[in-house]
Amino acid sequence: MSTDQTPPAVDRAALRDRIAEALDSLQGTAHHLPPETRKRVIEVVTAAVLPAPVDRAELDSLGRESDRLRKAWVEMRDRAERIEAEVERLRTDRAAVLSEAADVLDNSETLRDHTDDHMGDVYAATAELRRMADEAQPAKEA
Numbered sequence: 342m343s344t345d346q347t348p349p350a351v352d353r354a355a356l357r358d359r360i361a362e363a364l365d366s367l368q369g370t371a372h373h374l375p376p377e378t379r380k381r382v383i384e385v386v387t388a389a390v391l392p393a394p395v396d397r398a399e400l401d402s403l404g405r406e407s408d409r410l411r412k413a414w415v416e417m418r419d420r421a422e423r424i425e426a427e428v429e430r431l432r433t434d435r436a437a438v439l440s441e442a443a444d445v446l447d448n449s450e451t452l453r454d455h456t457d458d459h460m461g462d463v464y465a466a467t468a469e470l471r472r473m474a475d476e477a478q479p480a481k482e483a
Contacts, residue, residue: 353391360386429479439474443467 360383364374374382446452446467453460 353387353394356391357383357387432477432479436474436477439470439477443470443474446470
């Protein structure tokens with residue numbers, strides 16, 4: 342039996358009756374047990390063979406706890422998905438802002454007019470902004 346299957350329900354009374362029949366079918370001393378001893382033997386054997394009866398209140402409590410945990414798991418999974426979507430949005434926004442800043446530097450006539458001696462620095466800054474924009478892009482799924 343796999344762990345996700347529940348064992349079939351056992352009829353305790355039917356099991357006691359089968360044990361009593363088995364005792365009655367024996368030859369010798371077991372067949373002639375006094376009624377109280379015979380009853381006690383049947384009870385002991387039944388208890389040894391079957392698990393203890395399930396406490397209904399405990400079973401209900403465990404069911405409620407299971408439902409609560411399952412609901413909490415679904416809520417956490419949904420929250421994680423929302424957070425992941427927000428992270429993706431923020432990465433995309435950051436990449437767009439960095440890329441736009443690089444474009445502004447690249448296309449600025451005013452900057453070119455005033456920084457002829459430092460255009461290498463401007464190009465380096467533009468390249469760095471583009472690198473950062475590329476890194477900020479969300480990873481493409483294959």
